[in-house]
Amino acid sequence: MATASAPKPPAFDLAAALKEAGLTAFVMLALAAGIVAFHIVDVPGGLAIETRFGTAIAVAALGFFGRLGVILLRTARPLPVLVVALAAAAVWIAALLAESLFGPDWAARLQMTLPFDDVVVNWIVALTALGFALRALWMLRNAGASAEEIVDRDAAMDSVAARVARSSRYIGPVLLVAAVVFPLLIFMPETAWLPSVDRRLLDIGILVVTYIMLGWGLNIVVGLAGLLDLGYVAFYAVGAYSYALLATHFNLGFWICLPFAGMMAAMAGMLLGFPVLRLRGDYLAIVTLGFGEMIRVVLLNWYKFTNGPDGISGIPRPTFFGLPFSRTADDGGETFYSFFGLPYSPTDRVIFLYYVILALALLTNLFTLRIRKLPVGRAWEALREDEIACRSLGINPRNTKLTAFSIGAMFAGFAGSFFATRQGFISPESFTFIESAVILAIVVLGGFGSQIGIVLAAILLIGLPEFFRELQQYRMLAFGAAMVLIMLWRPRGLLAFREPTIRLHHGVSPPAQTVAAARPDEVA
Amino acid sequence: MLAISGVHTHYGNIEALSGVDVEIRSGEIVTLIGANGAGKSTLLMTICGNPRASxxxxxxxxxxxxxxxxxQIVGLGIAQAPEGRRIFARMSVMENLQMGATTTKPEYFDHDLDRVFALxxxxxxxRGQRAxxxxxxEQQMLSIARALMSRPRLLLLDEPSLGLAPLVVKQxxxxxxxxxxxxxxTVFLVEQNAFHALRLAHRAYVMVTGRISMSGTGRELLSNPEVRLAYLEGGG
Known part of the structure; x- marks a missing residue:
């Protein structure tokens, strides 16, 4: 907010700033002491500990100066930050590029200034310094503008979210069309890359859509009904094992087993939900976490039934109305290719799998959109808002929660049997707590209850880490950084808003002043 | 219509109601007045079964x-506009009203909606705005309207005047x-705003520390010196 008379920058308290920066450095040193300073290396004849105290001290020093920079920017003193950060960035980037720019002599000298051994980490540090410099430059250019407040930023992002909400009726179909043509596009001869790349892209696509479906399923439980479920993966596992066991023992096909798997998962949801749904909030979360682990441990130890840690292999692939996607049918019957007179191509099966999971995910989405308008869906949302009020309106909270819990579980069951048929092999290892956590993270980052937010979050959390597998160990670093940034910038999720389920078509709009006063998401 | 006899209610070991007798006849407005913590709200909540009478x-x-x-109690024809309104803040006005109609047949909805909109x-x-x-x-009105959507024969109102401007209270x-x-x-009204409530009521009860200390018509209690001292003039 630039005004004619520039507001005076906030007072600068050197002692307090040094104290704050020192504290940061201390915390970073404490963290680095454990994580960085001692490094276990393989040496002939066993393991040895290598110490890297210099690196740990560099971490603390960088933390100290970074924090100082943040404080200076916060108190509207960009000039020193600009000078120091620019100098540091220039030196480091020069050092990183020295080999090719100045030849080996200079390179050796310049590289002394680099804080770390690892090239990638050095690049991250250099680019962070550059980021500081740019931020300072930006502040200098907009002199007089106070540093933007978190509240302003939040409001700005909210209005973006609201705009997305309003345009979601267009974004939805666009995304849908993109999802439908995606496999065709990457396999078209004109647009195709290498076959291996295409295949990998498609696999990532399948994975992302699976998680979108799981996110939408969990959204029914967490986003709509407000029941924090940390054991969602249990129902995923029940669905996967239901299909795997039915298929391997009774020779049943995917499409026959799919409803059964869903039903089994829904029943598991009901069984688990019955005793725990009187709990609320943290307690419910802990108990569901426990139940999730219990299912996994049962799968692991009930060897006779589930084959324990060895898992179940040879799970049949889905067929196209009874026509298998294979070169030759086992029983001498028709295959997909012989029936349609097509040449055999192994990628067709993967494309088919992609469309199966896309259809299942869309089913979940349509179901959610529809049920939100029905009394039971509205009751879920009301229950999340105020349980006591719900009870005084004649809603049976236990039954209502149970339906949400078991319907959410049912979709996890569908996704689980898809997972089983795609992998062809399942074991309890695939159903650990981290899966529940990732699915929950997708729902939370997407913004509770937002269908499109979940799509974005799934692409961000599942798609990008898969896509950037080349980054190797920095993949998880990027993942963590993305999470931190989202929580800093959008603590209520990427697209946190709730659309009313009723649209008023009769041209009734609330008076202008109430629109202005209202939050962006409450205007129909 | 509603007969409460000898009701005791406990919160843990604390007895909030100790033998309350209240009778509400069909078509009446009955008011329950009393000081903070006398157990008025507890009585209303006990009628709704939360907490249960011991x-x-x-x-x-x-x-x-x-x-x-x-x-199930609500399904029988008792509706409550609870203390502190307890509307569903993130849902729209219309959705709140739909929630109120949970226990009634869907075909009544449009008619009932017209009714509460007339009120x-x-x-x-x-109606499209977030509650x-x-x-x-307006929130208090929504709370009452929501309760009415269930077509109650008995409406329980818990301090509808709480925190509202005098003009709005009148309305x-x-x-x-x-x-x-x-x-x-039939209306059973729990109030601290004794003057308005007593003028409105056909009959009224006064509650002191979990017991009914007095009862009579609204007019009688309004002119009762004890009531005047305790609830009308004392507080100003």
């Missing part, structure tokens, strides 16, 4: 409802009277 009986239209779960025209204007953005008075009480006279809904 002793005594509550009979609604000949049926013992003392042990019924809350949602509270402002809600019609605001949390309504003013306090709310006028509508309560209208609900009673025109819609023939």
């Amino acid at each position: 002793r005594g009986r509550i009979i609604f239209e000949g049926q013992d409802i003392t042990r019924l779960p809350t949602h 509270f025209p402002i809600l019609k204007e605001r 949390g953005t309504l003013s306090g008075g 709310i009480f006028r509508v309560v009277k209208e609900i009673n006279e025109r819609e023939r809904v």
Whole structure:
């Protein structure tokens, strides 16, 4: 907010700033002491500990100066930050590029200034310094503008979210069309890359859509009904094992087993939900976490039934109305290719799998959109808002929660049997707590209850880490950084808003002043 | 219509109600006044079965409802506009009203909606708006309207005047009277605003520390010196 008379920058308290920066450095040193300073290396004849105290001290020093920079920017003193950060960035980037720019002599000298051994980490540090410099430059250019407040930023992002909400009726179909043509596009001869790349892209696509479906399923439980479920993966596992066991023992096909798997998962949801749904909030979360682990441990130890840690292999692939996607049918019957007179191509099966999971995910989405308008869906949302009020309106909270819990579980069951048929092999290892956590993270980052937010979050959390597998160990670093940034910038999720389920078509709009006063998401 | 006899209610070891007898006849407005913490709200909540009465009986239209779960009691024709309104803040006005109609047949909805919009025209204007953005008075109206959507024969109101401007309080009480006279809904009103409540009521009870200390017609209690001292003039 630039005004004619520039507001005076906030007072600068050197002692307090040094104290704050020192504290940061201390915390970073404490963290680095454990994580960085001692490094276990393989040496002939066993393991040895290598110490890297210099690196740990560099971490603390960088933390100290970074924090100082943040404080200076916060108190509207960009000039020193600009000078120091620019100098540091220039030196480091020069050092990183020295080999090719100045030849080996200079390179050796310049590289002394680099804080770390690892090239990638050095690049991250250099680019962070550059980021500081740019931020300072930006502040200098907009002199007089106070540093933007978190509240302003939040409001700005909210209005973006609201705009997305309003345009979601267009974004939805666009995304849908993109999802439908995606496999065709990457396999078209004109647009195709290498076959291996295409295949990998498609696999990532399948994975992302699976998680979108799981996110939408969990959204029914967490986003709509407000029941924090940390054991969602249990129902995923029940669905996967239901299909795997039915298929391997009774020779049943995917499409026959799919409803059964869903039903089994829904029943598991009901069984688990019955005793725990009187709990609320943290307690419910802990108990569901426990139940999730219990299912996994049962799968692991009930060897006779589930084959324990060895898992179940040879799970049949889905067929196209009874026509298998294979070169030759086992029983001498028709295959997909012989029936349609097509040449055999192994990628067709993967494309088919992609469309199966896309259809299942869309089913979940349509179901959610529809049920939100029905009394039971509205009751879920009301229950999340105020349980006591719900009870005084004649809603049976236990039954209502149970339906949400078991319907959410049912979709996890569908996704689980898809997972089983795609992998062809399942074991309890695939159903650990981290899966529940990732699915929950997708729902939370997407913004509770937002269908499109979940799509974005799934692409961000599942798609990008898969896509950037080349980054190797920095993949998880990027993942963590993305999470931190989202929580800093959008603590209520990427697209946190709730659309009313009723649209008023009769041209009734609330008076202008109430629109202005209202939050962006409450205007129909 | 509703007979409460010898009801005791406990919160843990603390006895909040110790033998309350209240009788509400069909078509009446009955008011319960009393100081903070006297147990007024507890009595209303006990009628709804949350918390349950530990002793005594509550009979609604000949049926013992003392042990019924809350949602079934509401299905019988008792609706409550709870203390602190408890509207669904993130849902729209319309959705709140739909929630109120949970226990009724869907075909009544449009008719009932017209009815409550006639009582509270402002809600019609605001129907697409998020309920949390309504003013306090509008939220209270929404709370009452939501309760009415379940077509109750008995309406329980818990301090509808709480935290509202005097003008709005007047308006709310006028509508309560209208609900009673025109819609023939029996009203049981718990209030701290004794003056307005007593003027409105056909009959009234005074509650002191979990017991009914006095009862009579609204007019009688209004002119009763003890009541005047304790609830009308003392507080100013």
